[in-house]
Amino acid sequence: MALNVLWLQSGGCGGCSMSLLCADTTDFPALLRSNGIRLLWHPALSLAGEQDLIQLLERCLAGQLQLDALCIEGALLRGPQGTGRFHRLAGTGVAMTDWVRRLAGVAAHVVAVGSCAAWGGITTAGRNPTDACGLQYEDDQPGGLLGTDFRAGAGLPVINIAGCPTHPGWVLDTLMMLAAHQLTEEDLDPLGRPRFYADQLVHHACTRNEYYEYKASAAKPTDLGCLMENMGCKGTQAHADCNTRLWNGDGSCLRGGFACINCTAPGFQSPGHPFHITPKLAGIPIGLPVDMPKAWFVALASLSKSATPRRVKVNSHSDHVVLPPVARKTRLR
Ligand code: SF4
Numbered sequence: 565m566a567l568n569v570l571w572l573q574s575g576g577c578g579g580c581s582m583s584l585l586c587a588d589t590t591d592f593p594a595l596l597r598s599n600g601i602r603l604l605w606h607p608a609l610s611l612a613g614e615q616d617l618i619q620l621l622e623r624c625l626a627g628q629l630q631l632d633a634l635c636i637e638g639a640l641l642r643g644p645q646g647t648g649r650f651h652r653l654a655g656t657g658v659a660m661t662d663w664v665r666r667l668a669g670v671a672a673h674v675v676a677v678g679s680c681a682a683w684g685g686i687t688t689a690g691r692n693p694t695d696a697c698g699l700q701y702e703d704d705q706p707g708g709l710l711g712t713d714f715r716a717g718a719g720l721p722v723i724n725i726a727g728c729p730t731h732p733g734w735v736l737d738t739l740m741m742l743a744a745h746q747l748t749e750e751d752l753d754p755l756g757r758p759r760f761y762a763d764q765l766v767h768h769a770c771t772r773n774e775y776y777e778y779k780a781s782a783a784k785p786t787d788l789g790c791l792m793e794n795m796g797c798k799g800t801q802a803h804a805d806c807n808t809r810l811w812n813g814d815g816s817c818l819r820g821g822f823a824c825i826n827c828t829a830p831g832f833q834s835p836g837h838p839f840h841i842t843p844k845l846a847g848i849p850i851g852l853p854v855d856m857p858k859a860w861f862v863a864l865a866s867l868s869k870s871a872t873p874r875r876v877k878v879n880s881h882s883d884h885v886v887l888p889p890v891a892r893k894t895r896l897r
């Protein structure tokens with residue numbers, strides 16, 4: 565039996581769907597089919613129109629069509645005044661929040677696709693006039709639209725495939741695991757993110773690791789050096805495998821020259837400082853690596869800075885390799 569997946573978009577930018585289309589395959593429908601995934605409906609990928617969708621939703625609610633995975637992309641807009649009427653599902657006049665609550669009640673699994681659906685994400689930034697939230701979180705506070713105690717039919721809480729956008733591989737691997745009945749609560753981290761990607765750090769396999777080791781830091785956007793000390797990089801704290809599971813098979817924010825902004829974490833959208841600047845206290849970055857005591861970091865940083873090879877120091881402030889590694893004889897004698 566295939567995994568019946570229904571994908572609805574709520575208050576987001578649609579970027580997570582765009583990301584899905586960059587899945588590493590030449591035949592996306594065949595990829596789904598061959599892994600036992602049946603897409604019942606997706607707003608951008610399905611031909612079926614409004615009335616067909618409404619019938620499909622009614623059949624799911626009536627138990628005539630098994631809903632195995634309800635995927636929600638985008639934050640849930642609860643305003644104004646708790647009515648949800650800022651976002652009504654076209655052709656129904658009914659608030660999307662109502663549809664999502666009712667469908668979540670019959671779904672075997674509920675999946676938040678992207679950080680908007682997981683925590684509220686970008687949609688909640690600033691004053692949050694739409695009273696947006698995530699499916700089971702409001703920022704880092706459990707609750708959200710469905711409430712702390714919500715469990716889908718198969719017993720799991722909302723599966724938060726966080727990321728802005730989320731990586732197509734994270735979505736497809738999660739759906740494949742669900743289709744194979746291989747995703748358990750132990751496979752989710754404390755924030756409900758699948759551990760196969762959330763137990764990694766963006767820092768792992770970053771091409772700037774040598775610069776990080778010597779604290780040879782970039783001073784301006786085009787520099788090759790590590791972006792942590794001055795340019796706002798949170799890769800040492802960000803749970804994701806972006807530099808080992810590359811994007812489009814080839815890239816990552818860091819490889820494109822951009823600092824990691826920790827988009828898989830609640831609250832990333834409002835860090836309290838410009839994304840491209842590292843906040844500091846007495847010259848020491850505030851956001852230090854997750855597992856490292858501050859005193860150790862400061863001691864190691866000063867030691868490694870004093871040991872920085874000239875090549876690394878020079879290249880860290882350049883937009884290309886100025887000093888190549890010395891070529892030495894490597895044959896053992
Ligand atoms: S998580 Fe990011 S990319 Fe996805 S819908 Fe929200 S704003 Fe767009």
Ligand code: SF4
Nearest residue numbers: 770790791792797799
């Ligand atoms: S730029 Fe960021 S992710 Fe890359 S090595 Fe430096 S701290 Fe780590």
